[in-house]
Amino acid sequence: MVEGMRLGELLRAASLSGASVAYTVSGPGVRGRVALRTGKVVEANATIEGSPALNGRPALDALLARSAELTVEPAPVRTSRPPAKPPKTVPPPPPPPTSAASSAPAKKEPPSVSTNANPFQEISEQMRSSAPGSVAAGIFSIEDGLMLGVHSSVPDTNVDAMSGSHVRIVDQIMKFAELLPERIRGKLHSVVLELEETSFFMTMDDDHRVAIMLAGDHVKGNLGYIRLVAKRQVKKTIAVLDGI
Numbered sequence: 080m081v082e083g084m085r086l087g088e089l090l091r092a093a094s095l096s097g098a099s100v101a102y103t104v105s106g107p108g109v110r111g112r113v114a115l116r117t118g119k120v121v122e123a124n125a126t127i128e129g130s131p132a133l134n135g136r137p138a139l140d141a142l143l144a145r146s147a148e149l150t151v152e153p154a155p156v157r158t159s160r161p162p163a164k165p166p167k168t169v170p171p172p173p174p175p176p177t178s179a180a181s182s183a184p185a186k187k188e189p190p191s192v193s194t195n196a197n198p199f200q201e202i203s204e205q206m207r208s209s210a211p212g213s214v215a216a217g218i219f220s221i222e223d224g225l226m227l228g229v230h231s232s233v234p235d236t237n238v239d240a241m242s243g244s245h246v247r248i249v250d251q252i253m254k255f256a257e258l259l260p261e262r263i264r265g266k267l268h269s270v271v272l273e274l275e276e277t278s279f280f281m282t283m284d285d286d287h288r289v290a291i292m293l294a295g296d297h298v299k300g301n302l303g304y305i306r307l308v309a310k311r312q313v314k315k316t317i318a319v320l321d322g323i
Contacts, residue, residue, distance in 0.1 A: 085146045086113070087226070087239035094118045094225050095197060101156045104142055106149040111142050114156055120223045122157070139224055140243035147237075198319045199228030202312055206230075210308045212296040214277065218316055219245055221287050245281065245292060248272070269310075271302070278302050282309045284317050291316060 084092075086104055093100050093115045101114035101122070108128030114121055125138035133141055142149065199218045206216035207230040215231035219242045226242035253267050267287070272279040280302060283290045291309045295302065 084151070085239070086149055086151050087143050087146045087242075089151060090115065090120070090143075090223075090225055091197075091227065094120075094220065094223060094227070095199075099156050101154040103152045103154045104149040105152075106145060109142070109145055109149065111138060112154060113139060113142065114154075116156065120225075136224060136246070140247070143224070143239035143243050144237070146239040197228055199316065200230070201228070202316060202319070203228040203230040206291070206293060206308055206312055207232075210293055210295060210305045211301060213293055213305060214296060215292070215294040217241070217245075217292045218312075219290055219292070221246060221249055221283065221290055227289070245290065249281070249283070249287075249290060269306070278305070280305050280309055282306070282313060284313050289313075289316055289320060 086102065089100075089102060090113065092098075095118070097118035099116045101112065104111045104113070109125065111123070111125035113123045120139060123135055123139040123142070125133045125141050127133070127141060203216045203218055207213055210216070214233055215229070215236070217229035217231075217238075218227045219225060220227060224243050224246040226238050229236075229238050229241070248270060249267070252270055256264060256267055266285070267283065269280065269282040271281075277294055277296060279292065279294045281290050281292045291312055293305045293309045295305045
């Protein structure tokens with residue numbers, strides 16, 4: 080059993096590190112499996128009592144929504160690829176002649192230490208603090224539906240369920256855009272959702288890899304400024320993603 084960590088936390092860690100891992104999960108009336116290869120979700124299935132079996136994104140969303148009540152166990156990663164042949168052993172070249180000046184051991188530099196293990200979390204915190212009236216900021220992967228970083232002042236926020244709901248919103252609006260007349264049809268760049276007290280703004284990169292979300296108080300917040308803050312962070316987020 081993976082002690083002290085929920086399914087969503089484990090998947091986010093694997094996504095950020097580019098790991099290839101798999102987990103089986105179980106809980107009250109729920110059983111499932113999720114596998115990642117090089118940080119990308121390649122398999123997800125879930126069996127929920129009283130419902131048909133789920134696969135792919137619906138299965139992942141269902142498991143993330145129940146993350147708090149699931150027991151997670153490591154599982155072997157399935158692969159159809161044959162094992163790679165070990166490389167031929169090549170004797171190392173002889174060391175170069177050393178002089179008295181070079182015989183002294185080189186002084187080792189201290190390893191660099193990052194102040195934040197999750198750079199996306201840092202970007203989320205910066206967005207949240209720089210947008211007046213904002214109550215939450217987050218970054219999620221559209222492809223996997225995983226929340227990469229989130230900073231919220233709302234207590235008891237279910238981050239795992241929230242990330243799945245954001246992806247479903249984006250998917251539905253993309254389908255809507257495809258049904259529009261060709262002369263006004265275009266690529267989805269942003270989504271605005273206005274409730275009685277709160278405004279939500281999501282913006283995506285051109286390749287629809289990640290989305291940035293900002294939620295602001297309708298009275299105190301300024302949607303135009305929130306939009307500007309979010310768009311400024313898209314390039315920074317992609318740069319961090321490409322550098323991992």
